[in-house]
Amino acid sequence: MKRVRIFLFILMTTAVSSAFAVSQPSIHFEVSFKEPQAHYVEITMKIENIQRDFIDVKMPVWTPGSYLVREYAKNVEGLVAFSGDHAPLATEKINKNTWRINSGKKSALTVQYRVYGFEVSVRTNFIDDSHAFLSPAGTFLYVDGFLELPVDVTILPYVSWSKISTGLAPVDGKPGTYHAADFDILFDSPIEVGNQDVFTFEAAGVLHEIAMVGGGNYDSDRLKKDCASIVEEATRIFGVNPNKRYVFIVHNYQSGGGGLEHLNSTVLGASRNGYQNERSYVGFLGLVAHEYFHLWHVKRLRPIELGPFDYDVENYTTSLWIMEGFTAYFDNLLLRRCGFLSENSYLQALGSDINTIENRAGNQVQSAASASFDAWIKYYRPDENSANTSISYYNKGALLALMLDLKILAATNGEKRLDDVLKAAYETFYVQQKRGFREQELQTLIEQIAGTSVSDIFDAAYTPGSLDYNRYLKAVGYEVIDYNEGRELPDLGITTSASDGRVLVTGVSRGTGAWDGGINVRDEIIAINGERLDANGKELNRVLQTAAIGDALQVLVARDGKIRELTITLTKDTRGSFGIVPLVNATPEQQRLGKIWIGGR
Known part of the structure; x- marks a missing residue:
């Protein structure tokens, strides 16, 4: 009788454990490439045992380490969803990065979508006929409220590709399949697919x-x-x-x-x-x-x-x-x-x-x-x-x-x-x-x-302004010097570039004559003091080399198709030319600390 009870207990425990294991939510992605030459990746997302009236799937708007909202959802196309028996499920987009699937408490559903990727950077997808780089935050959807779920990803390389490089853990016995303990890890594990060395x-x-x-x-x-x-x-x-x-x-x-x-x-x-x-x-x-x-x-x-x-x-x-x-x-x-x-x-x-x-x-x-x-x-x-x-x-x-x-x-x-x-x-x-x-x-x-x-x-x-470098550097036998100290040089206060034979303003510095006198970025500098500028701006350099602080220049500019003449007063160039050098007459203690700080092999 005791053996029968033990057997029944083991049987019941096994059954409960099996039922519990089966009921655990799981997510699996399949990644494939039907049209890499057109810069697309195809994603199939299989969701099991999240039984609700509706499920929201979301695309991150940014990726950790790059602090900008990049709106990755803009690259998602053709999202559709099906139940486990392949019946279509009603889907609607409810905000910029969320799709609501009316799942009707189905135990299994499949989401399919495509992602366009053709931006060269370390934080965005790039796909062409030679390789695919997948930034996971811009590739994989997650189920709202279930970021902590473990997830598997199976990658099916394009027919002419043979290698997969990623920090994700490979799944034993399943070539091309990788595991992440949760979506935070998935989103932190970029994937390269191609023929890389x-x-x-x-x-x-x-x-x-x-x-x-x-x-x-x-x-x-x-x-x-x-x-x-x-x-x-x-x-x-x-x-x-x-x-x-x-x-x-x-x-x-x-x-x-x-x-x-x-x-x-x-x-x-x-x-x-x-x-x-x-x-x-x-x-x-x-x-x-x-x-x-x-x-x-x-x-x-x-x-x-x-x-x-x-x-x-x-x-x-x-x-x-x-x-x-x-x-x-x-x-x-x-x-x-x-x-x-x-x-x-x-x-x-x-x-x-x-x-x-x-x-x-x-x-x-x-x-x-x-x-x-x-x-x-x-x-x-x-x-x-x-x-x-x-x-x-x-x-x-x-x-x-x-x-x-x-x-x-x-x-x-x-x-x-x-x-x-x-x-x-x-x-x-x-x-x-x-x-x-x-x-x-x-x-x-x-x-x-x-x-x-x-x-x-x-x-x-927490305070804007210059830092007191020498307060710290001198303790180890070094100091910052300004090679421009004592020099009196005029400054117009602009940066320029040459484009199609024109000299265009690309920057205006605060507190300079150009700033006070009203020169704008994108102005074309035509002439200074009645002398037309050459295409490379050499005439501008000559004027500055022969002018003095306080001189007033007549600057002819073209702005939005209209000609304007501005009076610009040259100010002192306050920019420094800084370098770190050994401190003259450094004490032995300063020299010792300096060797500890900067010592190499």
Whole structure:
């Protein structure tokens, strides 16, 4: 009798477990390419065991890491839905990125749609007859309220394609099928399908795959060696590499650039024939270093506002000066530590950031924190006045990171630096507490490690205006100098370009004679002081070289088909030419700290 009861109990338990397993919601995508030459990908979405009167399926409006609403739904065509028995289901679009399917509590339904993709970037779909790059946020719909569901994706390459590169986990026994634990991971895992050149290397105990798309004059052995060096150095900072496998997808164009970080992969743009040019090659390695650093700093260690994500709207944060700015600081520092940049080249790179920020009128208008918050409306949508109203949180954030690094070094006698802060923050917030951080929490952690206040630097992140670089650089034996200091040069206040034999105004700088005198962007400069300009603007240069501050110029312009004469008074050129140089008569202690800061191999 006891055995019978045990048997019946096991039987009932098995039946309940089986029923429970069957009833679990699941989503599976099938990706195919019927007309890649026309830039389309076909998507079949199978939804099971979400039994409701209606189901809303949605397309994200943006992709993490690129802070702009891109309206991916605009590329969706021909969406239809069917029940498990292939009966059509009524479907309507209820807003810009949501389709409502009247599913009638069906246990299984299929959604079919096409996506057009023909935009060259690291964040948008591109499909042609040679390959397909799929940005998942712009490709895959999700069921409203079910972002946490696991999802499988089966990719059916076009007939002439043979390779798939993605950070998604392959499903054993199912070629071309990949698994994501949830939609956040799916949306963070770009997919390349085609005939890319694939090679691998191992570094920091992690298998790395490089998928080179579009050919190029690269040396794969050199790339593997140099990328491995960057991986090892970045891993040394954080003490652990969180991946078992990492994928670099590199799109090689006639002229290309840019990158986008992902959880265990990145997409990079490069110039296919730039690998044999040393400067271009080091620039590419800088891009590698930047995006790889993000696998800790952004993808895991992050502000509390950046995850979990709302894919319907902007996700605002003031902390991109920390996330992108610190990364922009460390990318060149990694190259220096790996031996790819000399000390002089490294200082020039920092000097370039200083020139970019200090010579931009928007530096007096927008803070680094505000630039972060307004990235959604300003950084990715620049216009002719952007230089007067905004700055880049990349450049200014990198300089704020420099100041933090130097202050920590000086306060701890070289025992600690920004590396130690990031390692501690990664362990505290990501590993132990499994959450994002608030800026005040990060500031407190820095002050605990440094043993001194860093409110001056955090305040500077929220304040427009110039930074006091030498306050921090001199502690390690360096200083910023302005090579233009003491020079009295006139400035008209415009930038121009030559087009079809005309000299056109492309920018007008705030506070200059052109700004006060009313020159507009898109004006054609015809003549100055009665002298007609040549097509390349050489006459304009001659006038400026022979004029003096305070001179009044008669500038003849064409605007919207009408001729106007403007009186423009030349002002002093306030732009600096900044560089970082060793401090004259630096003390032994300053020199010691300087070697710790900037030391390479």
